[in-house]
Amino acid sequence: MPDPTSPEAFDATDLPGAEQHPDGHRGSLGQTPSQTVGPFFGYALPYDGGPDVRAPWQSDAIRLHGIVFDGAGDPVPDAVIEIWGADASGRPSTERGAFDGDQHGFAGFGRAAVDRDGRYSFTTIKPGAMREGSAPYLLVAVFARGVLHHLFTRAYFGDEAEANAADPLLARVDESRRDTLVAAADAPGSYRFDVRLQGDGETVFLDYGTEV
């Protein structure tokens, strides 16, 4: 039983999903289901500076860009991409103001709607590795009309071949699909990361134990 004197303890029996657990114990609330972002998010979710996680004029700014494709190989014109990445030393930012971004700061979170041709582009910092033996990556979330539950993936960096070769997640992915997780260095400070929702070259999407 939860400690009733704890400020975080309260009667959870009236909460969504609690009916599945008549004893009312904690750790049992039912997940609120996802629904598609739909086609009409364009006036709501994008915000000024959303794609500029790091101001483009900063010397450590890199570009991450690509195209979102559907299973027919056509660009998806109504997707929105979010990235969330650590700083250059591999630590997540705790700076507030992820929306109201400071040009000199780095809050680590970015959001970009794709254009009519399915293209998105961010500027950010190339993160450091977060763990010994892991390669650096940006976490990527993909939302779109027709995607009922967003998809997570990781963008590793093509110029980190040695670190990528040792990375535990990349090692678990079938070799023929591994490249879908690696953003190719296509210009100095620029990385190309296409997202293929289905079919040839389908991006490897990830489950963090939240696919309930």
Added chain:
Amino acid sequence: MHRPVPQPELTQQAITDEIAELHRHEGDAAASAGTPLAAHPRRDFAPYRSTTLRHPTHELVRADPEEIELVSPAFGHTDVSAEEGDLTIQHRGEPLGERIIVTGRVLDGDGRPVRNQLIEIWQANASGRYVHKRDQHPAPLDPNFTGVGRVITGDDGSYRLTTIKPGAYPWKNHRNAWRPAHIHFSFFGSAFTQRLITQMYFPGDPLFALDPIYQSIVDPAARERLVARYDHDVTEPEWALGYRWDVVLTGPKSTWMEPEDADHA
């Protein structure tokens, strides 16, 4: 892969039958495997035709979350002003329609409040029209309603929004397809992997049974978690009707161990 040909005569009955068949199939599969039905929708849910070319066909690969996946961006009161939680005061005049209050709590799977996190909403106006240039529904725009709001949850995970009840609207999934009235909600949890975008519905909507997006959630108990409950204690006299909607964002599991005989994905 080929594109589905346009099916202008695809009827509601055909979609309803497809939904019933998928629900039956999922129910049988869960029963024979002895597993509960999933809370989240199937990404491959053909009655919602736009999923056809947009769902992955490979199994997702189980990933052990690293630090970035166990924390969330830090939003705060500098990101959102107090007025953004009231969608009825964003213009010179009052929007048309039924004024409502929507309130509730955002919690994790253990019942702990998700504190000081961002909620974003967007919605159609009372006539069922979005302020979006691709919305072609011939219903009137309301010059006094944009339909976009943001709020930061309190220390107890609570939020409160004032808005207008959105209208149902037609879409082109099949002939005579109509979406039940809904408000789009976006949530950040205490971990980025709790991220959720969903839709909140209103109780008693006759369109629920017909809607392939709502019905893409095959577990009826999970579907009901998207329906706000009318709460007369939230209703304010001479002002607005009140709805309560609590949201649960379950967390990433970091104790995952690779099984001995794991196949490569």
